[in-house]
Amino acid sequence: EAGVAQSPRYKIIEKRQSVAFWCNPISGHATLYWYQQILGQGPKLLIQFQNNGVVDDSQLPKDRFSAERLKGVDSTLKIQPAKLEDSAVYLCASSPLPTAYGYTFGSGTRLTVV
Amino acid sequence: QKEVEQNSGPLSVPEGAIASLNCTYSDRGSQSFFWYRQYSGKSPELIMSIYSNGDKEDGRFTAQLNKASQYVSLLIRDSQPSDSATYLCAVPLNAGGTSYGKLTFGQGTILTVHP
Numbered sequence: 001e002a003g004v005a006q007s008p009r010y011k012i013i014e015k016r017q018s019v020a021f022w023c024n025p026i027s028g029h030a031t032l033y034w035y036q037q038i039l040g041q042g043p044k045l046l047i048q049f050q051n052n053g054v055v056d057d058s059q060l061p062k063d064r065f066s067a068e069r070l071k072g073v074d075s076t077l078k079i080q081p082a083k084l085e086d087s088a089v090y091l092c093a094s095s096p097l098p099t100a101y102g103y104t105f106g107s108g109t110r111l112t113v114v
Numbered sequence: 115q116k117e118v119e120q121n122s123g124p125l126s127v128p129e130g131a132i133a134s135l136n137c138t139y140s141d142r143g144s145q146s147f148f149w150y151r152q153y154s155g156k157s158p159e160l161i162m163s164i165y166s167n168g169d170k171e172d173g174r175f176t177a178q179l180n181k182a183s184q185y186v187s188l189l190i191r192d193s194q195p196s197d198s199a200t201y202l203c204a205v206p207l208n209a210g211g212t213s214y215g216k217l218t219f220g221q222g223t224i225l226t227v228h229p
Contacts, residue, residue: 031215033215033216040122040221040222041221041222042118042202042204042219042220042221042222043158043202043217043219044219045207045216045217045218048214048215048216055214056214056216091157091158095215097215098214098215099214099215100215101146101148101160101163101204101206101215101217102148102160102163103160103215105157105158105159106157107156107157108157
């Protein structure tokens with residue numbers, strides 16, 4: 001079984017630029033999460049999708065972050081404009097059920113904003 | 115008060131010793147608890163889950179839960195250098211409501227097992 005695929009692995013941008021991350025979940029997994037992990041901290045949930053609908057985006061900074069999951073499969077997370085404090089690893093995870101906690105994380109995208 | 119708190123360490127133990135990792139949580143409604151392991155530069159992976167007071171053993175790992183004290187711990191027996199990683203404690207987000215799979219993580223404890 002293929003795991004959760006994320007790209008790119010690394011990205012360096014200047015502040016105020018825009019950036020997008022892509023995630024392809026495990027086949028058949030209806031639930032998809034985006035987490036942000038700042039260095040030295042635990043992951044923090046940004047958004048949860050169930051199929052192509054948003055379940056919870058209460059912790060997503062909507063003035064600059066957006067996410068979509070068209071067709072209920074892969075997802076993109078966008079930041080526009082980026083700030084220095086957005087430097088982090090962005091982790092995507094998927095689960096077959098919305099109530100399961102043992103989900104599989106992708107390898108993440110490390111974003112550096114300079 | 116943070117929802118999930120861990121001693122960030124680093125915790126250093128000799129090979130073969132018992133490593134004890136601790137976590138406290140603030141939401142008394144939490145019913146399930148999870149330990150994730152994260153190697154440097156890698157993503158977190160689930161290693162233990164516990165739902166009832168007491169101990170749960172899985173190989174060299176034992177999770178301990180005390181809901182009255184709002185405390186959960188992870189013991190690693192016969193620690194190996196390959197256990198060196200960051201260990202993250204996680205509880206469902208907004209456990210008193212409908213958390214639907216979302217997790218709140220502690221900041222993680224860095225464990226180093228030296229030969």
